[in-house]
Amino acid sequence: MSKTTFIVGLDGSEAGSRALAFAKERAKAVGDAAIAICYIIEWSPFTFQTPEENEQRHKRREDEIAMAHERVLDPAVTQCKSEGFTAEGIVKHGDAADLLDAIAKEQGASQIIVGRVGARGLKERVFGGVTGRLVASASVPVTIVP
Amino acid sequence: MKKQFLTAAMLAAMTPAAAFAQEMSFDDKVNEVFANSTGWFVSLIFSNLPFQVAGASFPWIVMWLVIGATVFTFYFGLIQFRAFGHAISLVKGDYSDPNDAGEVSHFQALTTALSGTVGLGNIAGVAVAVGIGGPGATFWMIFAGLLGMASKFTECTLGVKYRNEYPDGTVSGGPMYYMVKGFKERNLPGGGILAFLFAIFCILGALGGGNMFQANQAHAQIAGITGDYPGWITGVVFAIVVFLVIVGGIKSIAQVTEKVVPFMGIMYVLVAIVILLVNYDKIGWAFGQIWAGAFTGLGVAGGFVGALIQGFKRAAFSNEAGVGSAAIAHSAVRTKEPVTEGVVSLLEPFIDTVVICTMTALVITISGMLVTDPETGLFVLNEAGTQIATVNDVSGVQLTSAAFATGFSWFPYVLAIAVILFAFSTMISWSYYGLKAWTYLVGEGKTKELIFKLIFCVFIVIGAAAQLGAVIDFSDAMIFAMAVVNITALYFLMPIVKREMNSYFARLKSGEIVRHKH
Numbered sequence: 001m002s003k004t005t006f007i008v009g010l011d012g013s014e015a016g017s018r019a020l021a022f023a024k025e026r027a028k029a030v031g032d033a034a035i036a037i038c039y040i041i042e043w044s045p046f047t048f049q050t051p052e053e054n055e056q057r058h059k060r061r062e063d064e065i066a067m068a069h070e071r072v073l074d075p076a077v078t079q080c081k082s083e084g085f086t087a088e089g090i091v092k093h094g095d096a097a098d099l100l101d102a103i104a105k106e107q108g109a110s111q112i113i114v115g116r117v118g119a120r121g122l123k124e125r126v127f128g129g130v131t132g133r134l135v136a137s138a139s140v141p142v143t144i145v146p
Numbered sequence: 147m148k149k150q151f152l153t154a155a156m157l158a159a160m161t162p163a164a165a166f167a168q169e170m171s172f173d174d175k176v177n178e179v180f181a182n183s184t185g186w187f188v189s190l191i192f193s194n195l196p197f198q199v200a201g202a203s204f205p206w207i208v209m210w211l212v213i214g215a216t217v218f219t220f221y222f223g224l225i226q227f228r229a230f231g232h233a234i235s236l237v238k239g240d241y242s243d244p245n246d247a248g249e250v251s252h253f254q255a256l257t258t259a260l261s262g263t264v265g266l267g268n269i270a271g272v273a274v275a276v277g278i279g280g281p282g283a284t285f286w287m288i289f290a291g292l293l294g295m296a297s298k299f300t301e302c303t304l305g306v307k308y309r310n311e312y313p314d315g316t317v318s319g320g321p322m323y324y325m326v327k328g329f330k331e332r333n334l335p336g337g338g339i340l341a342f343l344f345a346i347f348c349i350l351g352a353l354g355g356g357n358m359f360q361a362n363q364a365h366a367q368i369a370g371i372t373g374d375y376p377g378w379i380t381g382v383v384f385a386i387v388v389f390l391v392i393v394g395g396i397k398s399i400a401q402v403t404e405k406v407v408p409f410m411g412i413m414y415v416l417v418a419i420v421i422l423l424v425n426y427d428k429i430g431w432a433f434g435q436i437w438a439g440a441f442t443g444l445g446v447a448g449g450f451v452g453a454l455i456q457g458f459k460r461a462a463f464s465n466e467a468g469v470g471s472a473a474i475a476h477s478a479v480r481t482k483e484p485v486t487e488g489v490v491s492l493l494e495p496f497i498d499t500v501v502i503c504t505m506t507a508l509v510i511t512i513s514g515m516l517v518t519d520p521e522t523g524l525f526v527l528n529e530a531g532t533q534i535a536t537v538n539d540v541s542g543v544q545l546t547s548a549a550f551a552t553g554f555s556w557f558p559y560v561l562a563i564a565v566i567l568f569a570f571s572t573m574i575s576w577s578y579y580g581l582k583a584w585t586y587l588v589g590e591g592k593t594k595e596l597i598f599k600l601i602f603c604v605f606i607v608i609g610a611a612a613q614l615g616a617v618i619d620f621s622d623a624m625i626f627a628m629a630v631v632n633i634t635a636l637y638f639l640m641p642i643v644k645r646e647m648n649s650y651f652a653r654l655k656s657g658e659i660v661r662h663k664h
Contacts, residue, residue, distance in 0.1 A: 045239050045251030048404035051258050051578035052392070054250045054478035059315035061248040093248025102244075 003086070004033045005109040007140075009100050011039065012072045015115025019145045020076060023113045027085055034086040037076050038103055039068045043093040065091045097133040104140050111141045184620040191623040191630075204455055207626045211462040214633040215293035218300050221640055222647060226295035226496075229489045232654075236490050240661045249480030252490045259475035259491065261407050262356075262575030263498050265568040266363050267464035269414075269561065270543035272506040277541050278533045279456025280446040280516070280525055281432065282439020284507040286457025291499025294467030295492040300636050303488030303643045304328060305473030306481065312590075319477020320579075321348075321470040321632050322586040328639040337635075341586070344470065344631040348583035349598075351624035356576020357602060358609025359622070364569035365610040367543070367562045381610030384570070385603040392577050393599045407571045410564045411502065417560075418505035421553035425512050432511045444524050446534060462629075464503055465495035469625060470632035474579045483659075485650040488643070506546055513549035515540070577602050 008023045010016040020037065027033035041064050049057075073089030080087035092099050104112050114131055135142050194203035219226065235241060236252045275283045301321065308327040309319030322341040329337025365380040391399050422429060435444065440457075443449035466472060472494060476487050510516065517526045517535040525534045533541065540548050543565065550557040577599065584598040585591075653659045 041248065043248050045242065045247070046253050048257050048261070048401075048408055049250070049254050050391075050401075050404055050574055051262075051475050051478065054254060054258055054475075055316050055318070055578075057248075057250045057478065058317065058480060062315055064248070094244075 004030045005107050006033060006035050007100055007104045007107065007109045007112040008035055008037050009040065009096065009112070009114040010037050010072055010076060011115075013115065013117070015117050015145070016072075017115070019113045019115040020080075022143065022145045024080065024083065024085060026113075034088070035080055036088055036090055036103065036107055036109065037073055037080070038090045038092070038100060039073050040096040040099050041065075041068065041091065041093045042096065044095070061093065064093075096130045097137060100134055101138045101140075104138070109140055111143055112138055113143045113145060116144050116146050184623075187627075188619045188623040191626050192619075204451075205459070207629070208455065208458050208462055210633065211297075211468050211626075211629055212290055212293065212458050214468050214629075214636065215290065215297045218296035218636070218640065219293050222296055222299065222644065225299050225489075225647070226292060226492050229299075229492065230496075233489045233493050235661075236486050237493065241486065241659065242662060244662055246480050250478050252479060252481070252486065255476050255479040255487065256490050256493060257404075257408060258478075258575070259472045260411075260494055260497060261404065261571040262471060262475060262579070263464065263466050263494065263572075264407075264411055264502060265572040266360065266543070266565060267460070268498065268502045268506060269546050269565060269568075270363070271460055271464055272503045273510060273542055273545040273549075275456040275460035276507050276510050276516070277536065277545055278447065279453040280439045280444050280534060281435040281507065281511040282437075282441070282443060282446070282450060282453035283457035283460065284436045284504060284511070285440030286454045287461045287503055287507065288457075288500050290458045290461035291465060291495045291503070294461060294465050294495040294499065297467040297633070297636070298465075298472055298491045298494055299488040300640060300643050301468070301470055301473040301632065302476040302491035303484045303646060304636070304639055305477040305484075306479060306487040307484035307642070307646065309477040317478050318582055318585065318590075320474035320582050320586075321628075321635060322583065323477075324473070324639060325631075325635045328635070328642060331642070332638065334638055340631050340635050344628060344635075345583040345586045347624045347627040347631065348470070349580050349587075350620075351622075351628055352576040352580025352583070353602065353605045354620060355622050355625045356579065357573055357605050360569035360572050360576075361606045361609035362612075363543070364566045367565045370544075371559070371562055376611070378607055378611035381607035384573070384610060385606040387570070388573055388577065388606060389599075389603045391574060392602070393596065403567060403571050403574070407567050410567055413560070414564060415502060415505050417550065417554065417557060418509050421509050421550065422505075422512065424553060428512050429508075432508055435511055436507075446525055447527060460503065461495070461499045465498040466625075467495050468633050468636070469629045471576075471579050471625075471628070473632075474582050475575065483646075483650055485643075485646050488647075509553070510545060510549040513552045515545060515549050515552070573606065 006023045006027060008020050010020060020035075023035050027035055068091045069089060073091065077087045077089045090103060092103070100112050100114070103109070112134065114134065116131060117129065131144055135144070191207055192205050195206050195209060237256060239251060239253070242251060272287070275287065304324040305319045305321070308324035309317050310323055311317050321344050325337045325341040325344060327337075329335070329340070361381055361384055362377070364384065365377045368380055369375060369377075387399060438444055439446070439450075439453055441450050443451075443453050446452050462468070472491055476491050479487050481487055515537050517537065518524065519526050527533065528535045528539075536545055538548065543561075547558040547561050550561060580602060581595060581598050585595060588594050650659070
């Protein structure tokens with residue numbers, strides 16, 4: 001039997017850290033487990049851009065990925081590893097709900113763990129939050145850490 | 147005959163300013179100096195062919211663009227129809243590698259390029275074409291728009307293939323680069339000279355048609371609602387906003403415009419559709435007029451050839467197919483296959499000309515603004531005999547405005563806002579095209595870029611403040627001079643595009659290129 005993999009959504013917020021803490025607890029309980037820590041940069045291919053933005057897009061993307069690693073993922077992954085967990089950091093551009101599930105499928109993960117974001121704006125009410133859509137569409141169990 | 151599409155739209159704005167007949171003003175002086183030094187070039191670009199076609203004179207530049215588009219259409223085996231469905235799949239992202247998420251998508255490249263072409267031409271220009279050539283001009287406009295799709299395919303494929311990618315990850319592309327690199331690859335001489343000429347024309351075209359003309363028209367629209375006031379005020383406001391975007395890097399303004407402009411474009415088409423639906427009983431009649439007018443002219447000046455010239459001209463002026471500007475805009479896309487961007491870009495003339503321009507033409511036709519003789523069913527010409535008489539004698543953007551107002555009385559206000567926003571987004575796009583040509587000539591660098599951007603902003607004020615007919619004629623001539631150089635290069639480089647195209651479609655067919663699941 002292969003390793004049990006937990007997908008954790010991290011966004012640099014307090015909620016994300018709580019999700020990671022929960023994942024570590026679960027991983028400890030399971031024993032032979034891996035944690036995939038994911039940072040999703042919200043992005044859509046269907047936005048309108050100026051030519052200048054297009055020209056610099058490639059560079060910006062690299063910068064965004066480097067920044068996500070540097071500020072959020074690498075510290076978390078290092079921390080996890082130092083505590084004896086198997087962990088890796090993944091950065092992707094796109095829709096968080098879609099991508100977390102896609103990564104879960106790709107890695108054959110047993111569950112997705114995300115933090116509950118406290119704020120509920122109008123946008124969130126109209127379009128449904130990332131968490132809500134994730135729960136509605138995920139192909140593996142989702143744990144929401146309050 | 148030349149340039150009615152500009153002048154008619156401007157005339158409407160100039161009529162209140164009858165005070166210009168006094169002493170020789172600064173504007174007049176600039177005008178005169180400019181006309182004397184550049185007039186020969188303008189006449190050259192817009193001169194008519196030495197022979198007449200069915201009794202009407204034909205500007206050679208229109209012929210040049212249409213012949214180019216026809217050659218590419220046949221050379222690439224009607225690519226615009228064969229690849230149309232594939233173009234839509236590409237824009238939807240069906241073939242985008244998920245690992246490239248976060249890069250410029252096909253959709254983004256397409257809409258960026260579109261915001262440079264959708265503008266006044268679709269609103270005011272079409273009104274002039276239909277006002278002179280009658281509804282029949284619409285048929286030829288659509289025809290030329292469909293042909294132009296092949297020109298776009300050719301130039302945009304090359305634009306992506308030969309772009310420069312710099313170590314810092316930014317890209318620079320456009321006709322200058324494919325002229326130099328493509329010619330070198332084929333061992334042909336003269337690539338550098340073509341690129342040099344193209345860059346010069348592109349800079350001047352950006353300052354003129356992509357800047358002064360837009361500022362001038364935006365001012366005309368605002369003055370039309372608020373009453374006349376000095377143009378430099380509009381110019382300074384526009385210049386400040388453009389400055390903030392292109393120099394200050396205030397992205398929020400650009401982002402707002404880039405979001406509002408597509409919305410305006412969609413709204414324009416929707417309103418047109420609603421007007422057509424309300425007058426559904428006349429749609430059949432309107433198409434009848436377009437069909438009959440295309441082959442008989444229905445009494446317009448120059449007969450059916452008059453309609454044909456107007457339609458061809460309008461399409462060429464509006465979608466910029468063959469001009470080379472789109473090749474600059476499209477080259478930023480992230481793709482391993484240059485052909486995919488060419489395929490996507492062929493949607494551009496379709497949306498710009500076949501959809502948006504046609505909507506304008508249909509609404510004008512249905513609105514009954516064009517006066518017909520109830521007995522013969524033919525159009526009645528105005529006193530000068532140059533264009534069709536209209537209700538209240540309106541032309542250009544005023545004609546479009548009046549035609550839409552027959553459906554919705556508030557529409558002229560929305561139209562005014564749309565014109566201002568279109569003008570603004572066209573300026574942003576052309577500031578970029580001009581900049582790319584500029585850096586090609588003088589080299590990349592912050593200071594060098596800043597100099598061009600400042601010049602660009604200064605020209606906005608000049609464009610809005612002055613009624614510089616000659617300057618505007620000149621700058622428009624420059625945009626078409628770009629097409630002369632660009633299409634020449636495309637003829638030499640089209641075998642490269644064909645090779646790429648055949649290879650791509652063969653791999654698509656064999657299943658080597660696959661759709662990605664989303």
